[in-house]
Each structure stands twice: as C-alpha cells, then as structure tokens.
Amino acid sequence: MGLLDEARELSIYTAYNTNVDAIVYLKEETVQGLINEFGAETIQRRMEEYPRQINEPLDFVARLVHALKTGKPMEVPLINEELHMWFDSHFKYDVERMGGQAGIIANLLANLNFRKVLVYTPHLAKKQAAMFVNKPNLFYPVIEDGRLIFKHPYEAYRDGDPVKVNRIFEFRAGMTFKLGSETVTVPFSGRFIVSARFESIRIYTEPGLKPFLPEIGESVDGVILSGYQGIKPRYSDGKDANHYLREAKKDILLLKREKDVKVHLEFASIQNRELRKKVIYNLFPLVDSVGMDESEIAHVLNALGYSKLSDRIFTYNRIEDTVLGGKILIDEMNLEVLQIHTIYYIVYITHADNPLSEEKLRQSLGLATNLAAARASLGEIRSPEDFKVGLSVPYNERGEYVKLRFEEAKRRLRTKEYRVVIIPTRLVKNPVSTVGLGDTISAGAFTSYLALLRRKGEL
Structure with a gap:
C-alpha cells in the first residue's frame, strides 16, 4: 500500500477561504x-x-x-x-x-478520493458552490433543526452571499x-x-456552526486552515482584526477540544506588517504545522524582528538562511513541523524528538512534490491515477546543487536539536498552470505526514 493510499484513508476538515479565480x-x-x-x-x-x-x-x-x-x-x-x-x-x-486555499485543497483531496473532505467557507454563493467538484466524499457543514448535518456544497449555497x-x-x-x-x-x-479584499468578505465561523466545531474536530484526522490574509485591520461596522483573530483562536481551541486533532495553518503573504505580526503571534502557537514559501518566511521573520535575516532571504535566497529562519520559527512558536516550499526545493524543519525519522519525512515531501508536478502537468488533478503523471517529471536541474548547499548549511548551522530534511522539486518545464501548486504541496505534505504518524500509532 503506497503512502498516497494510506493518506486517502484520512478525513480532513478545511476552512475558510474560497473564491472564483x-x-x-x-x-x-x-x-x-x-x-x-x-x-x-x-x-x-x-x-x-x-x-x-x-x-x-x-x-x-x-x-x-x-x-x-x-x-x-x-x-x-x-x-x-x-x-x-x-x-x-x-x-x-x-x-x-475554484480559487482560495481552502477551496483548492478541498477539491484536490476530494478528487484524490480521500475518505471524507469537509469544507467550510462563510460565504457560499451559487457561483462559488458550483466550483466545487461533484464528488460523494465532499461535504459542507449545515445546521438544521439544531443538528449538524453534511451536504454537498452545491446543495448548501445561499442566495445573496457575496x-x-x-x-x-x-x-x-x-x-x-x-x-x-x-x-x-x-x-x-x-x-x-x-x-x-472587500468589506463584504470576512474570515470567520458563523455563530450557529461554532458550537459544533468540537464535533467536527473529533470526526476528522486533520484540519487545514487558511485565508487569514483576508482579514482587514478594521471594518466600517466597528469590528477590527483583533475581533476576527480572537474568534479564529476560539475556532482552533474548539476543534481541538474533544481530541487533540492536528491542525495545519497555510500561511499566505500579508502586506500589512502589524497584521502579519498579529496572525503569527495569535495563531501559530495554537497549531501543529505551518506551510509557507520562502518569501513568506522572510515576511514572518521581519515581523518577528529578524530584519537582517529577512533581508538576506529576500536578496540571496540561500538555503542556510531559510533553514536558520525555520529553526527560529519552530522554536519561538513551538511548532511541531514547519514546511517551506520554494521553486527548487521543499524543506521540513522539526525538533529532534519528532516521531518520524528523516527518511519518513523525506517520503512525505516526495509525495508532495509528485502531486504538485502532476498538477502543473495537467492543470488539475481529477483522480488518484493522475498522481502517476508527477512521477515521470524529472527533479529540477538544480537538484544536485540544492543537496550540496544543504549539506554545507547543515555543517555550518547547529542542527542537532532539529530534524531538517530537504528534497529538490520535480519541476515542469511548461506548466499548464502554476495556480494552487503551493497549496497542493502543503496538502500533500500534511496529509502524508498524518498518514505516517498513524502508521506509527502516533495519531
């Protein structure tokens, strides 16, 4: 049984951001x-x-x-x-x-035939609902007669939603x-x-659904949250970013209340430095896993006060700087795992006591880049069979250079207290589309990470 088959046994909840691309x-x-x-x-x-x-x-x-x-x-x-x-x-x-990280990830996992994919977005207009794939394993949570039930998103749309x-x-x-x-x-x-980024679009869980989040958290194997980049500093009705971040914290704690379900936060670029800082300090310490690209880790480090390191990553894009930044981040935020994806490589940084060996972490990243290569080749992954397309895509031409630079970086940086694993990406020369590749990498990495934990009896 391959790692993807094991991952497909999982049930995943994903929220909040969907849009039309x-x-x-x-x-x-x-x-x-x-x-x-x-x-x-x-x-x-x-x-x-x-x-x-x-x-x-x-x-x-x-x-x-x-x-x-x-x-x-x-x-x-x-x-x-x-x-x-x-x-x-x-x-x-x-x-x-379909656009928006939660929507892209929900469609991807549904098309890969995961056991159950629950997707939530606070705005579900008919046009948006029509963007979800028509799969029997894809559900949207709805409250009817005070009970939590699940419908396909297309059966749950609301007229008048933005x-x-x-x-x-x-x-x-x-x-x-x-x-x-x-x-x-x-x-x-x-x-x-x-x-x-309009007033009418907000990132939150509707008050009627909120009390049922513990039930949702208990029914799934993992949670993927994204869309916080859509929060505005303030709104015309008097609410501000602090209000929505307090609610976002409550959501994570409610999802984890009945069982300590693993939560992954997919981070996306936030232009406003103060807002970026608030998202990092409020939410990172509550989640287990974070995914981002190299420009996003530079933004994060800048918000945490490491402006020189941030500038180095922006200017030189050296592996040792990215790894150093990752070490700082998992220590300051006490993350279980940090995944950084770049055009030429993907890296996992964990503490040395992580249950998975370096070899297992490498397998997880391998699955992630295979999935992304399949998506770049085809434009969309429509079935588990499409995964095989990614296997025929070669690793990028800088692959050997990446490995050499990484070994150098490991010698120069103290990594004894950490597990740092890097693999080159499989790079499609003429991609059909580049949209959603980062989300595909993160979803593939997180779900295969969960599958490997389950194999060890750690989930």
Whole structure:
C-alpha cells in the first residue's frame, strides 16, 4: 500500500477561504496595449512609488509590469470594488475556476478520493458552490433543526452571499515588450494575482456552526486552515482584526477540544506588517504545522524582528538562511513541523524528538512534490491515477546543487536539536498552470505526514 493510499484513508476538515479565480493567460500584445494606453513614463513613475494596493487601474499596470520585469509571482490586494468593471472591460478570462486555499485543497483531496473532505467557507454563493467538484466524499457543514448535518456544497449555497473574484494573470518566461526605450524580457514563468479584499468578505465561523466545531474536530484526522490574509485591520461596522483573530483562536481551541486533532495553518503573504505580526503571534502557537514559501518566511521573520535575516532571504535566497529562519520559527512558536516550499526545493524543519525519522519525512515531501508536478502537468488533478503523471517529471536541474548547499548549511548551522530534511522539486518545464501548486504541496505534505504518524500509532 503506497503512502498516497494510506493518506486517502484520512478525513480532513478545511476552512475558510474560497473564491472564483478568473485566469488570463497574458499575451505580449495585451501587455503592450496597456503600456501604450497609460504611457511608459507614467507607468515607470508609479512603479517607483510601488503601490501596495490597487485603488486605480494605473496601480495595477505598474505592479504588473514590475512582476513581469522580475519574473516573480506576486499578489496585490484590490480594494476598490468599482474596478470590477474596468477589469471585465479590458480582459477576457481564459478560465474561471475554484480559487482560495481552502477551496483548492478541498477539491484536490476530494478528487484524490480521500475518505471524507469537509469544507467550510462563510460565504457560499451559487457561483462559488458550483466550483466545487461533484464528488460523494465532499461535504459542507449545515445546521438544521439544531443538528449538524453534511451536504454537498452545491446543495448548501445561499442566495445573496457575496462572491470574491481574484484575477490571475499568468505569464511565461521569454515574453518581450517595450517600456519606453527599454525592451523587457520576462525571466521566469509565474503569475500576478489581483486579490479582491472587500468589506463584504470576512474570515470567520458563523455563530450557529461554532458550537459544533468540537464535533467536527473529533470526526476528522486533520484540519487545514487558511485565508487569514483576508482579514482587514478594521471594518466600517466597528469590528477590527483583533475581533476576527480572537474568534479564529476560539475556532482552533474548539476543534481541538474533544481530541487533540492536528491542525495545519497555510500561511499566505500579508502586506500589512502589524497584521502579519498579529496572525503569527495569535495563531501559530495554537497549531501543529505551518506551510509557507520562502518569501513568506522572510515576511514572518521581519515581523518577528529578524530584519537582517529577512533581508538576506529576500536578496540571496540561500538555503542556510531559510533553514536558520525555520529553526527560529519552530522554536519561538513551538511548532511541531514547519514546511517551506520554494521553486527548487521543499524543506521540513522539526525538533529532534519528532516521531518520524528523516527518511519518513523525506517520503512525505516526495509525495508532495509528485502531486504538485502532476498538477502543473495537467492543470488539475481529477483522480488518484493522475498522481502517476508527477512521477515521470524529472527533479529540477538544480537538484544536485540544492543537496550540496544543504549539506554545507547543515555543517555550518547547529542542527542537532532539529530534524531538517530537504528534497529538490520535480519541476515542469511548461506548466499548464502554476495556480494552487503551493497549496497542493502543503496538502500533500500534511496529509502524508498524518498518514505516517498513524502508521506509527502516533495519531
């Protein structure tokens, strides 16, 4: 019985964020058209200002061109609801599909035929509900006559709920365009996400469902929580981030009340440093596992006061700095396991008393990169059979270099009190899509970690 088969025996609860991803595969002429419309000089001036949110179309164009020049995936919040019209008039969406970490993970695990997948999102409009896969193992919690029952999300939608639309602009390495006198060639494939951050979208558990969280926690083998990046510092009704974080803490404690179910938090970039700090200090100490990418660990370390280390990770992206940052994080937050995924490698950092050996942790990461490679190759994983596609994808060309750098890092850093395991990623040369790859890695890693704990009798 393979590790994926063992993981598929598990039941998982995932919450909170779902949205509709409207995807545009960018073409050179589209980018050039935007530059011509707004003017190269105007765009360059706004790029220097580096707007951290999108309030008008020029903010969007400036940050998009910056992302294309660096070839780095980026996400910038859209705060002006009225811009929906501008985007819809300027772009034809190539694909509309499930977005949001909780939604992507729920569909992935349901398609892999996990025993039971419970997904919760506080906003479930008809359009959103239709994005969930039609699988008999996928459920949404509903309270009827004071009792907790489970329905397929499509049978549970509510008229009048808001829909969150994130617009994703996928770009390919090698695209070229002119910015004034400069010819820009995009160095890496990636994506630029315009994420809707509106008043109407909140991250919380409805009051009617909250008392049933202990029952949900008791009925599953693991919990994956995400979407905290959607919390705003304050709202027009007087509520603020502190209110929603207090409620988020209660949710985790309620899920763990009847049994100490393992909880994984999938961290995503939070632009506001104070808000980032609040999420870290409030929630990390309550969960067992955290997943993030290398730019997110740099953001986290910056919020914890390690600004020099954070800058080094941003600037040089060295393995030893990422590992050092990971050691700091699992110590300060007393995490059981931290998983960091980058384009070239995935790493687990745990304390030395973790029940799983380095070899077992390596197996878990292997499953995670295989799943992501399958998703990148196919665009979507629709059945357990699709997993095999990932096995034929080679490890990236920097794989040997990654291993060498890691051995050097281990010699330089004191790692006796830790288990640090790294594997190169399987890298798809021309991915069908890059959306959801980090979520796929984290879901694969966490569920296989749980399966290995269960095999040892530790779950």
